[in-house]
Amino acid sequence: MKKLVYILALGILTVSCNNNQAKTEGAQEGTSLSSGENKGELPVITFENAVHDFGKITEGEIVEYSFKFTNTGKGSLLIRNAVASCGCTVPEWPKEPIKPGESGYMKVSFNSKGKPEGFTEKEITIEANTEPPVVKGPKVQCTIVKKA
Incomplete structure (x- = not known):
């Protein structure tokens, strides 16, 4: 039972980290140069x-x-x-x-x-x-x- 709880916790942590990373990357793309220019x-x-x-x-x-x-x-x-x-x-x-x-x-x-x-x-x-x-x-x- 304890193994199942640890596996679920690890799975939730992994998914939430990936979602936060995707949100951060999307936010960085959106706040950079909105019209697509290079620096x-x-x-x-x-x-x-x-x-x-x-x-x-x-x-x-x-x-x-x-x-x-x-x-x-x-x-x-x-x-x-x-x-x-x-x-x-x-x-x-x-x-x-x-x-x-x-x-x-x-x-x-x-x-x-x-x-x-x-x-x-x-x-x-x-x-x-x-x-x-x-x-x-x-x-x-x-x-x-x-x-x-």
Whole structure:
């Protein structure tokens, strides 16, 4: 009876180790380069201007700027997500892949409603199929003045 328990325990242990190994290998494959690029063929996102200063704006004003970027890498660039350091700043980006050497635009809108007077700066963080997969993107800045 004890031999049967040991055999069952060994069998369960073997099966569970193989399942964990398969899950780990699958997770590694899934988190690597989702678009199948090799490390040397990764896309690189390069912005023409890293910062745009709107100058003085009146509190409540909504301003927009489109940052031009180019894929200076060797693989197609796919931006998965872009978020700003504050909800008052909203980025919009192309959803289709950007081939090597091609350019695109990331439009950034800033809503100054309810913001305090003075200088402010908001940064965009980009998640893409680059290495590293999360990169700091462009910044918008301005000086907010109260309505007259």
